[in-house]
Each structure stands twice: as structure tokens, then as C-alpha cells.
Amino acid sequence: QVQLVQSGAEVRKPGASVQIPCKASGYNFPDYYIHWVRQAPGQGLEWMGLIDPSGGDTHYAQKFQGRVTMTRDTATSTVYMEVRSLTSEDTAVYFCARETSMSSCDHWGQGTLVTVSS
């Protein structure tokens, strides 16, 4: 079955970086885009961007351009998202999700809580 498995919770200090892995299984990894979405405490869902695991092409929300990098490792069917220059406003649960052919996300990772605190 399709699975997206993320790493456990992370704690970082302001100004630091965090890299979150998302390991895919149960399907042909290159065939589906992976999106990243986050949810800050008490807030709604916020789209961050996507990566095409086939060629590595990325597209980021304007808000995150220059501060977020998405990469992939086809050998391990894993995508990574790095967020740099963290502030307290980046405290959130970060989800990876697989895009379907109709531009929605049918499978989601379990989420990774990133806490930014001094």
C-alpha cells in the first residue's frame, strides 16, 4: 500500500535550519509529484511547494522562495525539504503529500512537528 513516512519531531533554535525526510513506498516513486504543506498551531493548511521526483524540478510558494529547498533521492525513494533561517513563526506540523492525476493529494505523511524556540 502507498505510504509516506516522515521523521519524528524536531526542535531548533531561531536562525537554524531543519531538513525533513519523506520516504515513499508502495508505488513507483518517479510517477507522482510530492507536495509539502504545513499547519501552524491553531492555523489552517499552508501550501509550501512541490517537487517532481522524476527530474527533481521544484516549484515553491512565493513566500518560501529562497528559504526552502526540496530535493529527492531516487535510490531511496525519499524527498527532503529543508527550511533555513527558522523563526518562531515556522513552528508547525509539516506534511508531505502525494499528488494525484487530478491535482489533489491522496496520500499524506503523518506529519513532522518542528518547534522553533530559543
Add this chain to the structure above:
Amino acid sequence: QSVLTQPPSVSGAPGQSVTIPCTGSSSNIGAGYDVHWYQMVPGTAPKLLIYGNTNRPSGVPDRFSASKSDTSASLAITGLQAEDEADYYCQSYDISLSAWVFGGGTKLTVL
């Protein structure tokens, strides 16, 4: 402030029906982009509820339905059950932003 507008909360008694609207603009829903709906129970990942405006993935009860018209969409839930208590989000694509966009979310309370 979200690009897609949803009411913060709706409520209904068990067995009743509720509708959750999602209002967009000419750069997203009104431009012909599909609307999708997700159900999110706090502490868990979103679950795809409706895709391509009106389609239910396998396993989603037919108590859930959705529609789209002009610059808005709506999710309807009939025969409310306690397990339906969750947050619901609409999602589409915005051509002006070149980005996926979500509604602000609607908390459904089953009274």
C-alpha cells in the same frame, strides 16, 4: 487571510445536514480550476474527501458530496454522525499566485 474563504465553524445535530461553502475568485475557482476537499481530525494528517469538484475516493461515504459553481464551491454532509466532527478544508489552484491554495478551514461540531 486565505485566498479561499470558508466560515470558521458550522454545527449540526446528529442526523441533520450541513453545508460548508468555499468562496474563491476569478483567478482560482472562477478560472475553472478544480476544487478538492479534505477532512482533518486534530492530530492527524488530512484525508482526501472529495477530488475534482464532485468525486469521492473509494471508502468515503456517500453522505459526503460537493458541488462547484462560478467562483465558489460547497461541501454537503448529510446524516451527520459524531465521527464527522473535524476540520474541513477546500483546496484549488490560483493562476495569479501560481500556487495551490487552501481555504482557512471550517470546524464542524456535531451537537
